Amino acid sequence: MSLSGGSPARGGGLYVHVPFCRTRCNYCGFFSQTDLRPADALMVHLQTEVRLRGSPGEPFDSLYIGGGTPTVLPGGMLEEMICRLLATVPLAAAAEITVEANPDDVTSGLLRGLRRAGVNRLSIGVQSFHDDELRFLGRRHTAHQARAAIGMARAAGFANLGIDLMFGFRGQRRDRWLRSLDEMWAWRPEHVSCYQLSIEADTPLGRRVACGSLARVPESKEHSFFLATSQLLRARGYQHYEVSNFALPGFRSRHNLRYWRRAPYLGLGPSAHSFDGTMRWWNVRSVTEYAAALGRGLLPVAESERLTDEQVYLEQLMLGFRTDAGVEIPLLSGHPLGAETLERLEAQGLLVRRDGRAVPTLCGLALGDRLPLEFVS
Numbered sequence: 001m002s003l004s005g006g007s008p009a010r011g012g013g014l015y016v017h018v019p020f021c022r023t024r025c026n027y028c029g030f031f032s033q034t035d036l037r038p039a040d041a042l043m044v045h046l047q048t049e050v051r052l053r054g055s056p057g058e059p060f061d062s063l064y065i066g067g068g069t070p071t072v073l074p075g076g077m078l079e080e081m082i083c084r085l086l087a088t089v090p091l092a093a094a095a096e097i098t099v100e101a102n103p104d105d106v107t108s109g110l111l112r113g114l115r116r117a118g119v120n121r122l123s124i125g126v127q128s129f130h131d132d133e134l135r136f137l138g139r140r141h142t143a144h145q146a147r148a149a150i151g152m153a154r155a156a157g158f159a160n161l162g163i164d165l166m167f168g169f170r171g172q173r174r175d176r177w178l179r180s181l182d183e184m185w186a187w188r189p190e191h192v193s194c195y196q197l198s199i200e201a202d203t204p205l206g207r208r209v210a211c212g213s214l215a216r217v218p219e220s221k222e223h224s225f226f227l228a229t230s231q232l233l234r235a236r237g238y239q240h241y242e243v244s245n246f247a248l249p250g251f252r253s254r255h256n257l258r259y260w261r262r263a264p265y266l267g268l269g270p271s272a273h274s275f276d277g278t279m280r281w282w283n284v285r286s287v288t289e290y291a292a293a294l295g296r297g298l299l300p301v302a303e304s305e306r307l308t309d310e311q312v313y314l315e316q317l318m319l320g321f322r323t324d325a326g327v328e329i330p331l332l333s334g335h336p337l338g339a340e341t342l343e344r345l346e347a348q349g350l351l352v353r354r355d356g357r358a359v360p361t362l363c364g365l366a367l368g369d370r371l372p373l374e375f376v377s
């Protein structure tokens, strides 16, 4: 492990990872710990990390507080943390400031505090409007708490609201999934993320699959849920702009678009990833090691990498083909396999040409990472 390396991203997006959750969900592979005692020190550590990183040169145009669960921070700590960050790092005047919230943490007081701190976008991890599905996923909240949280967010004045939902798990019925989408629609959120459950190895669901007590969902079922979701949400005015993400016009997540466009971002906090346009680096996945490195005056970087030209090419395809922006055709046709693969995928109805770009169709989007691999295998 190297605790040096990594230069500041120039402007771009700023991500802050809050590495705490009250309990761990059955599917989650993100880094967090359930011992909340070190939470009090997080704010000081983040400020030390900011100081060690140096000036970003240009103001950030988005701030995204994720995790983990930012809303588990006690009292007014989250509000204070955001205020202190905003006093320390330059942020553009019209920056998008997002906080991820868990429904069971949401109170009117918390939301008022976030609004006071300048948060203009709230992303609520609803996942399902059915209690049995929430229990299967290991979520702490109930459907009732999810409804209450959304109502409080609207009452607090959040006019850019995101709702996260999950589909594609064992036993989930299509009619109940569509009911969750209907219920979501009743709130008219500006942004909707519909994530297909992916089974990660080192999680309770992953262990159940490994020992045979839980079967994987057939790909045909995942595919049919994906298509039905897109059709329904597009019929309601949402733009399906990334595999899992839908937005009403004007409400795409500016911060997350940076990731898919390979634009620079700086990540603060344990396990946070950064990219400066050339180099990537990521912080240690340990609250203790993170604090210890900063205490010694070192950046808490675990590793860094510079991609080869071939890796950059594959990454441009992987990210571009996740979105409705697709990939520039000259980038494809300049590669040995590019032109003929593009023609073949076009003939198969997986890509279309639009404004000089190769853009995935809905069936192309459904293929996920297999589409870009066609260009390099």
Ligand code: SF4
Pocket: 020, 021, 023, 024, 025, 028, 029, 030, 032, 067, 068, 069, 102
């Ligand atoms: S899904 Fe969210 S709340 Fe659940 S363990 Fe992961 S980070 Fe925590």
